Amino acid sequence: MTGKPKFAMYWAASCGGCEIATLNMHEKILDFDANFKVVFWPVAMDAKYKDVEAMEDGEILVTLFNGGIRNSENEHIAKLLRKKSQILVSFGSCAIEGGIPGLANLTEMHHFFDTVYTTVSTDNTNNHRPQVEYDMPEGKITIPEFKPVLQTLDQVVDVDYYMPGCPPETHQIAAVIDVLISVVKGEAVLPPKGSFLGVGNSTVCDECGRTRNLKKITEFKRIQDIKKIDPDLCLIEQGILCNGPATASGCESKCPSVNAPCAGCYGPAIGVKDFGARMITAIASVIDAEDPDEIERIMDGIIDPAGTFYRFGLANSMMRTGKASWNGK
Amino acid sequence: MTNNFEPLIIGFTCNWCSYRAADMAGTGREKYPPNIRLIRMMCSGRLDPMFVMKALSDGADGVMITGCHPGECHYLEQNYKALRRTILLKRTLGQMGVDPERVKLVWASAAEGVYLAKEIGIFVEEIREKGPLDWPSRKNPAISIVEKEEVSV
């Protein structure tokens, strides 16, 4: 058994969907197990940080790391796994771009705690808040420290590969695992460092089957306000904000094919440096108005531009955060 | 606000109108503050909102975008696109805590050197009033966001 290359998977600030998508490989998991020894994977098996700390540097062949860096524990483990792994894959939208948890970068830190500890649904009459350190009779106890700003994995450590998606599609994960197995067997070589794996080289629009005409938008609507969605016409043409134009292909255009706009979970398409900037460009181009007041009126229909255009990519965008978050309060 | 704060402004100017207007201001010895650094584009329609974000997140305190008057763009209606982009960009930046007035769109024809110089002067003073933006970035060590440590394997 000891001869098999070692594998690890870790979750930082994430939801667990990446792990589910990975385990969804079904019988491929047997192939995987035949070729790798899983040494650390908190969701799937019991392991302790100290076991990882005791490993030799570079002892793990590949680590899939999902989730953003939200607290000191995430940061510690990111640095630890970087040291112990030959190949570190930034896995899923949260690790690559911050993902949904990264949206908290728009608000001050205390709002975050207020929501969690002081809402009507929380029974916390004395308004207790977590203390990073606490003196107990038995000694000092600590918990990880929350950071004002969520960072992406590659803002904290060096990353070898990226595998986007929220979560990455299972068939894409399986294909990447196949490549890894071939590499281990010496039948294939690794792609160049920094490559994006398991992703198409075009946009979601390109894979989307909906008809596109010359777009002239005079009104934006929220999807729940539309009585009947035309199943064949581009959603943007129906006044629904769709992130397809800026998003990397790779998901087979799943959401638009069931009448839901692309949320942008696969992250920026090749050549797109800032996801939101590309969407601002795309949306501004199709608005049919030249008068500033009329333009403002139409844009009032875009309720939450930052949350829509940076739903997954705020932490990795040019701006990275909102100004409110980094005061640390 | 610090008294000796000198705003840094990036100006994206159109080759056919405002860049020439700025040139003309110079030729005519019309003075405008040195706080603005002009970058020439072929048309205001070339403005990718990312340029503005890059400027602001890398140390600029304000951004001025200038183009041909409505109806006079050399590429038909690109300046209307620039107008719509700027409006949407300002709304987005506003949510991020950037005062939308730090981004300003000005129309100026090639003949309006005096007017453009005056507008630049006004904008510099407006930004001086607002104070430094100080966006946290790799280039701004005053704000501590931990950065990557290279770890070699």
Ligand code: SF4
């Ligand atoms: S904008 Fe959305 S609905 Fe329209 S073509 Fe692109 S992915 Fe399809």
Ligand code: FES
């Ligand atoms: S050519 Fe000047 S704005 Fe288009």
